[in-house]
Amino acid sequence: MRTISRRTAVIGAAALTIALAVTGCSKASTGGSPSESGTGDGGSKNLNVVFIPKNLGNPYFDASDAGGKTAVGELGGKYSQVGPQAASPDAQVQYINTAAQQHASAIVISANDPKAIGDALTQAKQSGTKVVTFDSDTDPQYRDVFVNQASPEGIAKAQVDGIAKQIGDSGEIAILSAAANATNQNAWIALMKKDLAADHPNIKLVDTVYGNDDDQTSFDKTAALLQTHPNLKGIISPTTVGIAAAARYLSTSDKKGKVALTGLGTPNQMREYVKDGTVKEFYLWNPTDLGYLAAYAAAALVDGTITGKEGDSFKAGKLGDYKVGANGEVLLGDPTAFNSSNIDQFNF
Amino acid sequence: MSTTTYRAYAHPLWRRLLLTREAAVIALVVLVSMWAYSNVPYFGDTLTLTYLLLDTTTILLIALPMTLVVITGEIDLSVASVVGLSSATMGLLHEHGVGMALACVVALLVGVVCGALNGFLVGYVGLPSLAVTIGTLALYRGVAVGLLGTTAVTDFPKDWTSKASQVIGSSGIPSVMIVFAVLAVVFILLLHFTPFGRGVYDIGLSSEAATFSGVSAKRTKLVLFVLTGVVSALAGIYFTLRYGSARGDNATGLELQVIAAVLLGGVSIFGGRGRLPGVIAGVLLIGVISSALRLQGVTVNVISIIIGLLLVLSVISTPVLARLSDAAARRSRAKRSSAGPQTVVSQ
DSSP states (O other): HHHHHHHHHHHHHHHHHHHHHHHHHHHHHHOOOHHHHHHHSSSSSSOOEEEEEESTTOOHHHHHHHHHHHHHHTTTTEEEEEESSSHHHHHHHHHHHEEEHHOEEEEEOOOTTTTHHHHHHHHHHTTOEEEEEEOOOOOGGOOSSSEEOOHHHHHHHHHHHHHHHHHTOOOOEEEEEEEEEOHHHHHHHHHHHHHHHHOOOEEEEEEEEEOOOOHHHHHHHEEEEEEEEHTTTEEEOOOOHHHHHHHHHHSSSTTTTEEEEBOOOOHHHHHHHHHTTTTTTEEOOOOOHHHHHHHHHHHHHHTTTSSTTTTEEOOOOGGGEOOOOOGEEHHHHHHHOEEEETGGGOOO | HHHHHHHGGSHHHHHHHHHHHHHHHHHHHHHHHHHHHHHHTTTHHHHHHHHHHHHHHHHHHHHHHHHHHHTOOOOOHHHHHHHHHHHHHHHHHHHTTTTTHHHHHHHHHHHHHHHHHIIIIIIIIIIOOHHHHHHHHHHHHHHHHHHHOOBBBBBOOOHHHHHHBBBBBBSSBTHHHHHHHHHHHHHHHHSSSOOOHHHHHHHHHHHOOOHHOOOOHHHHHHHHHHHHHHHHHHHHHHHHHHTTTTTTTTTTTHHHHHHHHHTTTOOTTTTSOHHHHHHHHHHHHHHHHHHHHHHTTTOOOHHHHHHHHHHHHHHHHHHHHHHHHHHHHHHHHHOOOOOGGGGGGOO
């Protein structure tokens, strides 16, 4: 004990000496000011875009951020992707603060909470960083522009037109939704009913059932739908959980290929059902294009082409021209159709 | 274990203070800060200090009572759920028009109740705290999420939310640090300078021996779990105001960050050993490392790996040092013909 103490004493003393020495050194070097050398690389006009997804390791955001990386590369800027492991707002705040301190020219973020990251974004804006939200918005006052993946009208129309195409524009259809009180689902269903009444008078919506975004419930509701409505020709499921469960049921039933199924789904979940012929075509926005557009919007804010007010317009590389709409929203466009010809190009 | 602890008192006070694990952690905080100060761009800004302290306040607060709990040989895994429950309570009350001050008081009372349930089950029923608090971790979180569902309450008055991230003058130090400093002093006095605090160590070293020497392990544990509950609830109030958002899932997973910091600060998971200054340094060390690495553009998984390795190394270092020290003691005993009083005890 005694000798080890002496040894530790030596180590401790050495550590303290080093600490004091380092303190002395860095005090001296404060003359050279580390913060000054810091602003040196941040103060230049180079485009430096920081992508902050809801969380890392999420295939959806890997796809969107890959689009962002391509766009920033095309613009000759510096791209980085940082973010928390778990999708929580407090963890995102740390990355917003860091990006603001580094004087990043823009932050492109999918918000984990519309309000909780607000103060951090406001501070970032005050220090000159432009803020673009994509996928999931904050309250409008906290960001410059929101790049919206799809409008409710576009989402409704894509699915109605899709089912009409697949069943020959006439016959009975049903909707398999998520929860009965899900706001976005109900908004889409209302718009789909409007579209059906206006453009597809021979298609009859006979039932709307709710799978609560639960795989088993959605599976059971699909089975029940097919039993109660023997003449059913098609199902629309505007939820990724619902469409996957319905496809799983259909793929093993004798209705496979006879009852059409479409809706909103992700390529990774739906791949096998497209390949085995259960599903012809389904829809979702393309996250890679979403990230690409968000990066171009960020660059346009940085170089002053747009300020985020309604009517501003900018060019987004291969996607063409875009306009800022009401509330600083930029709309990506119509959803992308996924079918056997293109599904293997996507991984999310 | 006990012999090591008492043997340490054979050294003069200055040496005991200088050579402890916490001294090493404090030195490490200083060294890492100095390195980052001169090598990491923007680390020298006062903003770094502000953000670092704002981000670690929740952990700093909960680490205080957690240290005492771990020194008794127990653990409280439900703290982050209490943060969530306190946050959800505040949100729910505010939504129903209850005044902010009253909402905060009720949130603190919720913390007392949560802690009392843990403390009763551990202290008086005699159940293992690991099992009890894994249960209440799920229970309290479930209630918290149930209270608010998937919604968040965000319309807290601005004069309350702005206080949470307010800074003292131009120092860059958040005002909430005053609350922490007061609590830190209270807990340091309680643990290191009162009979209650000595009881805490006694229970950790040997619960039976502590009981024989007149320390009530039951009551002490109940008090400690209640303290942990109420401080976690306070942290929940801070968390809610800082982000202006009350959600049932606030601070999910925070319990492991608190316990990691406590262990890094030199507290033994088996109880009986550890000091608060070391724990505070442990929290700051993790904060400084994360902050510096983030500013360097290091990704979150690499930061996790580094902090994880640091924690494992610090845990390994304790038995390794103890073995080295025993070997050295034996050597020095062999050399001396007459043994000093401190060599009478050995393992």
